[in-house]
Every structure is written in structure tokens, then in C-alpha cells.
Amino acid sequence: MICRGEGLKIGLRGALSNEVLKRNLVVLGVTSAASTFSISLWQGYLPPYLVTRLGDPVLVGLAFSAYSFVTVLAYVFAGWLGDNYGRKVVIVLNSFVLGLAPVLLMASDGTVLMLAPVLYYWAVTALKPNFNAMVTDDVQPSFRGRALGAFNSMAVSVSAVAFLLSGFQLSKGSVIARSSYDLPSMAPLFMYSAVIVLTIAVARLLFLTETYRPQGGRNDKLRTVLSGVLVPLRRRTLFLPTLAYMLHDAALSLVLFLVPIYADQVVGMPPWLLGAMFAVQTVLLFALQVPFGRIADKRGRTWTIIVSFLLEAVLVVVFILDPNPIYAFVMYALWIGMGQMDAPAQYALLADMTRIEERATVIGGFGAITTLVAIPAPLLGGYLYKGLVAAPFYLCSALLASSATIMIAYRVAFKRAGDADVLL
Incomplete structure (x- = not known):
């Protein structure tokens, strides 16, 4: 349940001073900003890079399905x-x-080339639930949306610079290279990224503090994991949001990997402009995450999520x-910027509906x-x-509209059941 009362009267200033700007949030925010910067040097160009190595958008689609x-x-x-x-062990490894x-x-x-994105997607995905669990473990429910919004803002704050730098680098390299996205053009970006991320891993090992230590023995049974x-x-409180996000994630997975391919092959967008496009996206994310988190705390x-x-x-x-x-x-930039409106609300809703020992x-x-x-x-x-x-x-558009319809039904159902305080 969302706690409403004096906490909400404190406002964003109180949230930042008493709930958000804690050591782990600062460490995670700063290191995630640096990590996002380094990954942003190449991650947006991964689909066209794989096209140059694999030769067919269908094969690239198959790779992304894997x-x-x-x-x-x-x-x-x-x-x-x-x-x-513990959150820290998983985050560091x-x-x-x-x-x-x-x-x-x-x-x-x-x-080996195909193994690299496997490690990337495993690590990025494994970090998400533990990042969000660590951020919300010590934050009151009424401030979780703002805490997650602040963390997300810190994490993307410098990636815009990375997109601009890499875009201009690739445009410069395309003059002498066979393709803007071939291995000779991309290799320097990969090297810079590796050095930065490995340094970040050491920093997290040294400076993060564990927020949750399991009490009693660990349950290592696979059945318990799957359960x-x-x-x-x-x-009941999570079924419809889960169904909605199943459609939502499937919808975006249809097209997001195609965007840079479409920009390159159909639009004829030069690398510097593609980098600038991703840069503007991240600036919008940085500027809007805290307001989006505040909206999630105030409006529900x-x-x-429905508006997003x-x-x-x-x-x-x-x-x-x-x-x-x-x-x-x-x-x-407008599409992706507005589409991120649901991010703080999504994880705040999940945190509201779970106990600390099961949250991650x-x-x-x-x-x-x-x-x-x-x-x-x-x-x-x-x-x-x-x-x-x-x-x-x-x-993709049809599936997103269906997701919104499911969330509307969820909201209406909880209002009728008298649980509106959870959602509004």
C-alpha cells in the first residue's frame, strides 16, 4: 500500500534530502552514469554493426530473439x-x-562475436532488478517514484555526450572505412567502453553498501526460484500489469532494434545525426525522469503508465x-522520451506490491x-x-494500445474493489 500523509507534504526537496540522496543512490547513480556513457558509445549502433557482420536484417532479428x-x-x-x-554481490559480479x-x-x-551481446544483455538485465531493489529497500513507499526517477536521471545524465561523440567519430571514420558501422570504425568505441566499465565494477565493489542481508538459510531449490x-x-495485484507489460515489451521488441537500421537504410541518416538523435533522447530522459516519478507519486x-x-x-x-x-x-526523440514516462511508475508499483524479502x-x-x-x-x-x-x-502501435486498455481495466477494477489508494 502507498503511504499517504505527512511524507507527501515534505515534497521533492524533502525526498531528495531524506530519502533519495543516500550513499548507495549516489554510488549507483554516478557509476551508472559513467557505465551508461561508455555503453552509449556503441550500443545504439549495435544493430547496423551486426548487419555489416551478418549481412541480413532477418539474421539480426534472429540474433535479438536469442x-x-x-x-x-x-x-x-x-x-x-x-x-x-544480497544485492551488492549480484551488482558487482x-x-x-x-x-x-x-x-x-x-x-x-x-x-565469439555472437557471445558478446549474450554477456551484454545478461549483465544489463541482471543489474536491473537489483539496482531497483537496492534503491527502494530504504525508501518510504510515498517517495519511491521520485527515488527511482532521480536514479534513472543520474544514470542517463551523461550518455547524451557519448552519443554525440560516437556519432561524430563514426561520421569521420566513414570517410575512409567501407561502412560507418564496420569493425574498424567501431573498435575504438568498444575499447573505451571496456576500460570504463571494468573500472566501474571495481568502484562498486569498494563503495556500495549492502541493503539486504537474508535472514536464515538460503533456498537453493530451482522450484523455489521458479515459484x-x-x-x-x-x-491478483500484479496479474493485469504483468499481462499489459507482456504486450508492451513484445511491441517494442518488434521495432526498437530496427530503428537505427531504418534510419540508415531508409532515411539515409548520417551517423552524426543518428548519434544526436540518441543524445536528445537521453537529454529528455534526464530532464523528465524526476517529474515522471513525481507524477507517479501524485497522480498514481x-x-x-496508461498515458505513457x-x-x-x-x-x-x-x-x-x-x-x-x-x-x-x-x-x-519525442516517442522514446514520452515512452519513458512509465518507468518510475512501473517499478514503484512493483515495490508497493511486494515485501522487501521478495522484492528483487x-x-x-x-x-x-x-x-x-x-x-x-x-x-x-x-x-x-x-x-x-x-x-x-x-x-507495435496496436499492441501498445492493447496494453493501455488492460491497464485501464486494472485501474477501474481496483477502484471498484476499494483499493484505489494503492493506485491513485
């Missing part, structure tokens, strides 16, 4: 590990794994209406379940894109 499967496994086990061994990924992306061997992961489907989790889904459903179609670089630049497991299970249905989506998106460029974007 990475979705890895994401599910990470969600299943990382949250459980965090609840049984996966930070080191994340640092290895850009090193392997430079491999000439195809098998905890399935809580979002079994619990579900209201915020509806905006995404419209903007994903608007994005492809005109294959003009400047138009695509503006519409993409449930958050991880939620991610695993919602990602599970998205596994075939990139492959389907690749096939649809190859046949008709606009097709995956229109299908």
Missing part, C-alpha cells in the same frame, strides 16, 4: 540471487561481466510517416515473464520489415 531468451534467464535468476545472496562484452564484440570469430518468478502471474502509478502507453502507440506510427532525417530525428525476485520475475513473450518479436519484426518497412511499426 538475446531476448538470455534476458529472460537473467531476469529469472538475478532477482532470486539478489534476494538470497555482473558489472565485471558487462565490461567483457565490448571486448568480445571486436572478435573476428563469428561464435518466486511466477508471483506476478499468481498475485496506473494513470502514469497511449502516447507511445501514437508516436511509433508518427515516426515513420515521413522518411526525412530531421523529421525522424524529432519524432523518435518479483521484480526479476516480472521482467522475465514480460520478456518471455518478446523472444520471437525481433525475428518477426525482421521478416515484416524485409517485406514492408512500415508493418512492424503498425503492429
Whole structure:
């Protein structure tokens, strides 16, 4: 239940001084900002980079479907590990794994090349539930939206600079390279990223403080792991949001990996403008995360999520209406910026509905379940894109609208049941 009363009267200033700006939040925020900077040097260009190495958007879609499967496994086990061994252990170990990924992306061997994104998606996904659990463990429910919004803002605060720098670097390299996104062009970005992330892993080892130490023995049974992961489907308060995010994540998985490919092949967007497009996106995320978190705390989790889904459903179609670089630049930034409105509300809702000893497991299970249905989506998106460029974007819009409808039904059901205080 959301606690309402004196806490809400403190306002954002009180939230920042008493709840948000604690040691772990600062350490995670600063290191995540640096990590996001380094990953942003190349992550946005990974799809066209893989196209240059694999040669076919359908194969790239198949690869991203495989990475979705890895994401599910990470969600299943990382949250459980965090609840049984502590948040810090999982965060530190996966930070080191994340640092290895850009090193392997430079491999000439195809098998090693395909392993690199596996490590990347495993580590990034494994970090999420433990980041969010660590941030919310010591924050009062009435401030969780703002705490998560502040953390997300710190995490993306410098990535815009990385996108700009890498975009100009790739544009410069394209003059002498066969492609803007081939290995010679991308290799320096991979090397910079690896050094930064491995340094961050050491910093987290030294400066993070554990927020949750399990009491009693650890439960190592796989059945217990899977049982905890399935809580979002079994619990009445989480079933409909889980269903909505299953459709939401499948919808976005259809198209997000295609955006830089579409920008390169259809729009003819130069690398510097593609980098600037991603940069503006992150500036919007930085500027809007705390206000979005405040909206989630004031107007309600579900209201915020519904508005975000509806905006995404419209903007994903608007994005492809005109294959003009400047138009695509503006519409993409607006689409992704507004689409992130639900991020603080989503994790705040999950935190509201869970106990501290199960929180990371449930958050991880939620991610695993919602990602599970998205596994075939990139492959389907690749096939649809190859046949008709606009097709995956229109299908994405329809699925997002369906997700919003489910969240509306969830909100109405809780109001009728007398549990409106949880959601409003």
C-alpha cells in the first residue's frame, strides 16, 4: 500500500534530502552514469554493426530473439540471487561481466562475436532488478517514484555526450572505412567502453553498501526460484500489469532494434545525426525522469503508465510517416522520451506490491515473464520489415494500445474493489 500523509507534504526537496540522496543512490547513480556513457558509445549502433557482420536484417532479428531468451534467464535468476545472496554481490559480479562484452564484440570469430551481446544483455538485465531493489529497500513507499526517477536521471545524465561523440567519430571514420558501422570504425568505441566499465565494477565493489542481508538459510531449490518468478502471474495485484507489460515489451521488441537500421537504410541518416538523435533522447530522459516519478507519486502509478502507453502507440506510427532525417530525428526523440514516462511508475508499483524479502525476485520475475513473450518479436519484426518497412511499426502501435486498455481495466477494477489508494 502507498503511504499517504505527512511524507507527501515534505515534497521533492524533502525526498531528495531524506530519502533519495543516500550513499548507495549516489554510488549507483554516478557509476551508472559513467557505465551508461561508455555503453552509449556503441550500443545504439549495435544493430547496423551486426548487419555489416551478418549481412541480413532477418539474421539480426534472429540474433535479438536469442538475446531476448538470455534476458529472460537473467531476469529469472538475478532477482532470486539478489534476494538470497544480497544485492551488492549480484551488482558487482555482473558489472565485471558487462565490461567483457565490448571486448568480445571486436572478435573476428563469428561464435565469439555472437557471445558478446549474450554477456551484454545478461549483465544489463541482471543489474536491473537489483539496482531497483537496492534503491527502494530504504525508501518510504510515498517517495519511491521520485527515488527511482532521480536514479534513472543520474544514470542517463551523461550518455547524451557519448552519443554525440560516437556519432561524430563514426561520421569521420566513414570517410575512409567501407561502412560507418564496420569493425574498424567501431573498435575504438568498444575499447573505451571496456576500460570504463571494468573500472566501474571495481568502484562498486569498494563503495556500495549492502541493503539486504537474508535472514536464515538460503533456498537453493530451482522450484523455489521458479515459484518466486511466477508471483506476478499468481498475485491478483500484479496479474493485469504483468499481462499489459507482456504486450508492451513484445511491441517494442518488434521495432526498437530496427530503428537505427531504418534510419540508415531508409532515411539515409548520417551517423552524426543518428548519434544526436540518441543524445536528445537521453537529454529528455534526464530532464523528465524526476517529474515522471513525481507524477507517479501524485497522480498514481496506473494513470502514469496508461498515458505513457497511449502516447507511445501514437508516436511509433508518427515516426515513420515521413522518411526525412530531421523529421525522424524529432519524432523518435519525442516517442522514446514520452515512452519513458512509465518507468518510475512501473517499478514503484512493483515495490508497493511486494515485501522487501521478495522484492528483487518479483521484480526479476516480472521482467522475465514480460520478456518471455518478446523472444520471437525481433525475428518477426525482421521478416515484416524485409517485406514492408512500415508493418512492424503498425503492429507495435496496436499492441501498445492493447496494453493501455488492460491497464485501464486494472485501474477501474481496483477502484471498484476499494483499493484505489494503492493506485491513485
